[in-house]
Each structure stands twice: as structure tokens, then as C-alpha cells.
Amino acid sequence: MHELPAGPDAVVLDFSADDSPSAAVLAATEALRESIEQGELPEVTDLVPSAHTLLVQAGPGRGLDELGVRRALRRRRSHRDADARVSEEIIVPVVYDGVDLADVAATVEMTADEVIRLHCRTRWRVQFMGFAPGFGYLVPDDGASHPFEAVGRRRESRTHVPQGSVAIAAGYSAVYPKPSPGGWQLLGHTDVGLWDENAEPPALFATGRVVRFVDAGHGGT
Structure with missing residues (x-):
């Protein structure tokens, strides 16, 4: 340091x-x-x-x-006590129907179902917040090298990414809390709300929190 x-x-x-x-x-x-x-x-x-x-x-x-x-x-x-870490997990159900799922699978030389299983199997932790209110940058919790590090941003950003889009780029994963432009690779979507200015706290994610993605069907097994 x-x-x-x-x-x-x-x-x-x-x-x-x-x-x-x-x-x-x-x-x-x-x-x-x-x-x-x-x-x-x-x-x-x-x-x-x-x-x-x-x-x-x-x-x-x-x-x-x-x-x-x-x-x-x-x-x-x-590291902290394992039981305490588990109790803090935020569960995010995902429908894996993202428009970039096939391209991501080709990049990491996996099937789409294997990409989905890897995304769900990975224990993600919020490293920091940024870009937009409620937008958390998630990294694999074990700190080890991860296959998704080979997946970069899109060459051209989209002008509109729907709210709830679940995405990856450069080893990070994220969920778009509101509609916005974005250049990440879209794997699917969730209905979980990440930002509510009337709630306390307004953001579901916070630095250090553990996030688990769960396959909600219609996108793989």
C-alpha cells in the first residue's frame, strides 16, 4: 500500500x-x-x-x-466470520435473456448455460459504488482470477439500457438501477429494485455487501 x-x-x-x-x-x-x-x-x-x-x-x-x-x-x-458473511448476502433473481449472452459465451468459450451457472455460482461483493445512484461495481469475493475478466465492454455503448439489466465487463458485474446509457455486456434482467430515494438507505447495494445471483428461469438451467 x-x-x-x-x-x-x-x-x-x-x-x-x-x-x-x-x-x-x-x-x-x-x-x-x-x-x-x-x-x-x-x-x-x-x-x-x-x-x-x-x-x-x-x-x-x-x-x-x-x-x-x-x-x-x-x-x-x-476475512470475516463465514456465517456472518452468508447472513449479509443480497439475493438477486435474474432472468438470463440478455442480448449479449451468446457473445459472452463465445468470448469465454463456454455455452450460454455454463455462463449462467458461472455467474450464479460466483459469490460477488460490492467493491464500490459509482456511475449512477445505486450502481454497484461487484467483484468476485475470493479475489482470484475469473473467466469473466476476458469479457470487455462493448465497442459502442448503447444509448439506452433498461432498468434492472444485469451485466458484466472487465471482471465486474453490475445491475443497472435506472434506465441509462451503458456499454456493459447484458446477461439478463431482474425486477429487484436497487434505488429508492424514499427508502432508508435508498440504495440496496453498499460497499462490502455480498450479492448472489439466482437463475429465475427462461434463460438457461
Whole structure:
């Protein structure tokens, strides 16, 4: 991990040199969030994870306790209790009827049914939120290499991707919470709502949560 200064009130933690940057970012986010909840980092107002980095932001003019951040990171755990992880799973039923399913299958040299089974068998974790409200970037929870890493974005983005579209790209999976443009490969769709501004919290997904996709039929076995 490298620390990159981001002004007097913030620091960027760069995990790109780690064996599994996504797992390291998640572990660091969880450790710092726990320290914040315990009142150990009262000046920290926000944690902003991305693919390989984590921005730790303190309130304007409050300064950042970088020694406190390092203490929290030293205590970080590589994994939590297995039963606790299972209890936190978000189940997302999917109808695998996506227009890109056949192309994805050809790219990874599998049948469409094998792609569906792999997508459902993979335990996904929300690495970070972005792009649109409620849009979570999901990575395989075990941090290992995954066949879907060979599947890139489409050469041309679509101007309209329907709400609930379940997609993959570059090793990530995601669900589009609202209709929007998008360039990911579409595997299917779900009726599960991911964003409700009147709910608390408004987003179903949150950094660190585990997501399981379940085949709801009409797209494979």
C-alpha cells in the first residue's frame, strides 16, 4: 500500500501493487469504517473506495489523523466470520435473456448455460459504488482470477439500457438501477429494485455487501 497526499484533510491509499487490490480496498474500507463507528477517527467524514484506491476524507480544516488511519489498517482482517458473511448476502433473481449472452459465451468459450451457472455460482461483493445512484461495481469475493475478466465492454455503448439489466465487463458485474446509457455486456434482467430515494438507505447495494445471483428461469438451467 502507498499513501498519496490529497491535501491537509485527506489521503489516498493506493493498493494497486497488492496481489488482490480489490480485496485490499474492501478490507481497508471495512477496517476504517469500523474504527469510525467506534469513535476512533472522529474527524473522518467520508470513505470513497474505487477499483484500486481508497480516499479517506476528513472535515475541512480538521486535519487527518494519519497515524490513527494506519493503526486501523494494521488491525484490518482479511476475512470475516463465514456465517456472518452468508447472513449479509443480497439475493438477486435474474432472468438470463440478455442480448449479449451468446457473445459472452463465445468470448469465454463456454455455452450460454455454463455462463449462467458461472455467474450464479460466483459469490460477488460490492467493491464500490459509482456511475449512477445505486450502481454497484461487484467483484468476485475470493479475489482470484475469473473467466469473466476476458469479457470487455462493448465497442459502442448503447444509448439506452433498461432498468434492472444485469451485466458484466472487465471482471465486474453490475445491475443497472435506472434506465441509462451503458456499454456493459447484458446477461439478463431482474425486477429487484436497487434505488429508492424514499427508502432508508435508498440504495440496496453498499460497499462490502455480498450479492448472489439466482437463475429465475427462461434463460438457461
